[in-house]
Amino acid sequence: MSDVLLNPQDLAAIRLTLQLAAATTLVLLCVALPLAWWLASSESRWRTPVSALVTLPLVLPPTVLGFYLLVLMGPDGPLGRFTQSMGWGLLSFTFTGLLIGSVVYSLPFAVQPLRDAFEASGRRPLEVAQTLGATPLQAFITVALPLARPGLLTAAVLSFAHTIGEFGVVLMIGGNIPGRTQVVSTQIYGHVEAMDYGNAHLLAALLLLFSFVVLFGLSLLGRRRFRVLP
Amino acid sequence: MNGMTIKGDSRLAAAHALAPPVLRAEPPADLELALSMVRPDFRLDVELRLPAASISVLFGTSGSGKTTLLRAIAGLEPEARGRVVVAGVVWQDDPAGVRRPVWQRGVGYVFQEASLFEHLDVRGNIEYGSRWRKGGGADAGAEAGRRGFEALVEILGIGGLMGRRVDTLSGGERQRVAIARALAARPALLLLDEPLAALDFARRDEIMGWLEALRDHTGTPMLYVTHSLEELARLADLAVVMQAGRVTATGAPEAALRAAGLAALADRLVRLRHA
Numbered sequence: 001m002s003d004v005l006l007n008p009q010d011l012a013a014i015r016l017t018l019q020l021a022a023a024t025t026l027v028l029l030c031v032a033l034p035l036a037w038w039l040a041s042s043e044s045r046w047r048t049p050v051s052a053l054v055t056l057p058l059v060l061p062p063t064v065l066g067f068y069l070l071v072l073m074g075p076d077g078p079l080g081r082f083t084q085s086m087g088w089g090l091l092s093f094t095f096t097g098l099l100i101g102s103v104v105y106s107l108p109f110a111v112q113p114l115r116d117a118f119e120a121s122g123r124r125p126l127e128v129a130q131t132l133g134a135t136p137l138q139a140f141i142t143v144a145l146p147l148a149r150p151g152l153l154t155a156a157v158l159s160f161a162h163t164i165g166e167f168g169v170v171l172m173i174g175g176n177i178p179g180r181t182q183v184v185s186t187q188i189y190g191h192v193e194a195m196d197y198g199n200a201h202l203l204a205a206l207l208l209l210f211s212f213v214v215l216f217g218l219s220l221l222g223r224r225r226f227r228v229l230p
Numbered sequence: 231m232n233g234m235t236i237k238g239d240s241r242l243a244a245a246h247a248l249a250p251p252v253l254r255a256e257p258p259a260d261l262e263l264a265l266s267m268v269r270p271d272f273r274l275d276v277e278l279r280l281p282a283a284s285i286s287v288l289f290g291t292s293g294s295g296k297t298t299l300l301r302a303i304a305g306l307e308p309e310a311r312g313r314v315v316v317a318g319v320v321w322q323d324d325p326a327g328v329r330r331p332v333w334q335r336g337v338g339y340v341f342q343e344a345s346l347f348e349h350l351d352v353r354g355n356i357e358y359g360s361r362w363r364k365g366g367g368a369d370a371g372a373e374a375g376r377r378g379f380e381a382l383v384e385i386l387g388i389g390g391l392m393g394r395r396v397d398t399l400s401g402g403e404r405q406r407v408a409i410a411r412a413l414a415a416r417p418a419l420l421l422l423d424e425p426l427a428a429l430d431f432a433r434r435d436e437i438m439g440w441l442e443a444l445r446d447h448t449g450t451p452m453l454y455v456t457h458s459l460e461e462l463a464r465l466a467d468l469a470v471v472m473q474a475g476r477v478t479a480t481g482a483p484e485a486a487l488r489a490a491g492l493a494a495l496a497d498r499l500v501r502l503r504h505a
Contacts, residue, residue, distance in 0.1 A: 124345050130332040131304055131339040132415045133362030142358070146349040 013187040021163040024102040028110040028159045036114035058108045066172025093175045101173040102163045109158040117151025161214045265312040274475040284445040288455045290472035296455040300421045305332040338417030342424045344404035346396040353392040359414030386410045402433035420452045463502045
């Protein structure tokens with residue numbers, strides 16, 4: 001049925017969006033786990049500035065973020081020079097470029113729930129594990145991570161959903177190239193620009209439905225978690 | 231108390247399985263401490279040598295440094311300097327550059343709140359204790375480990391709780407599981423930091439009974455922190471009185487209190503014993 005309703009370009013945009021969101025979520029969990037752990041447990045004086053820096057994408061207009069990333073990845077930017085010297089070419093207007101942008105853009109959505117979870121369980125369970133003979137790394141894997149599981153789930157879902165919904169950064173870095181960097185949100189913009197309201201409606205409704213289902217599911221999970229507690 | 235004497239024999243047998251063979255072969259373990267630590271608002275300065283009394287009670291008002299000393303012994307206070315020797319094994323000797331990290335000290339630690347791992351059931355919590363440190367001696371294989379585990383469960387009376395989620399346990403049950411978990415790691419020294427503070431009167435009495443059973447049936451020396459005269463009276467083989475970060479007296483409970491200039495407390499202790 002979707003073949004009838006959605007044209008191939010829309011389908012390609014949906015596929016790319018899902019790929020981007022999945023890849024972003026994976027990379028983000030790898031980056032955000034140690035970062036959130038450090039923010040939750042470190043007593044370094046760098047903690048506060050780093051915390052502010054991580055939160056920055058939450059308040060910055062996506063165009064500002066996209067602009068700086070574009071400059072960074074461009075032929076004269078430090079990252080652009082590096083990738084060129086390695087023979088990888090430029091990252092702007094590529095999937096990898098989009099991925100980097102999405103990771104930065106959704107960073108606070110992954111870090112904050114994890115940090116909250118780590119802070120909520122506190123230092124005590126790790127001290128207990130260490131007095132029982134576990135090294136700090138073993139204690140982290142067998143105690144801190146399982147205790148932070150609700151935060152881990154929230155971080156993954158929010159990263160995924162937020163990446164699906166991004167627009168400004170993707171437009172700045174990716175340039176809305178069909179099949180390569182055109183995602184659902186930018187495709188909607190394209191449809192509207194072309195006065196093709198029918199297809200815009202369809203994709204917009206899809207995104208709306210998806211976002212609702214995700215948030216609804218998250219709060220259901222949250223409710224079940226609280227209900228188990230005495 | 232009758233129930234305890236009747237069950238005494240099986241507990242004793244169980245306890246023998248529990249005590250690591252290496253510990254039993256050695257002369258009684260003793261504890262040698264010389265620790266100091268300076269904080270802006272507090273100074274800890276302790277020199278102490280304790281015989282292998284089964285239960286030594288660190289007694290003092292809150293803020294006297296009992297908990298800090300216990301944490302320093304376990305290696306949980308990085309700023310604490312000095313020397314810690316337990317049963318002839320040097321855990322820390324800063325002048326000589328020796329400092330075992332927490333996880334390489336053979337310590338068991340029972341915190342004020344049971345601090346059970348909420349993601350594991352009772353069995354999982356106790357097994358976590360025997361997961362990382364392998365055996366007490368070369369002969370201590372899986373079989374010895376299993377017997378030790380069963381003995382522990384028996385002594386602390388937690389056999390019926392094994393499959394339970396820890397958030398369904400009562401305060402007294404939680405603390406018993408925490409004690410079993412600490413002992414499952416076969417510590418050379420068990421540290422208990424006001425383990426009864428969060429419990430009501432009846433639970434306290436009950437746990438003290440379990441601790442006495444442990445004292446009688448395992449060889450593990452205990453260092454027990456409290457500010458409760460009642461616990462001092464009932465549990466202490468040896469009292470260590472702490473005031474303002476220093477040890478002011480050591481000895482039999484009543485004598486130690488008098489030596490520390492706490493005659494009124496000593497009188498109350500005597501009355502408690504006769505009550």
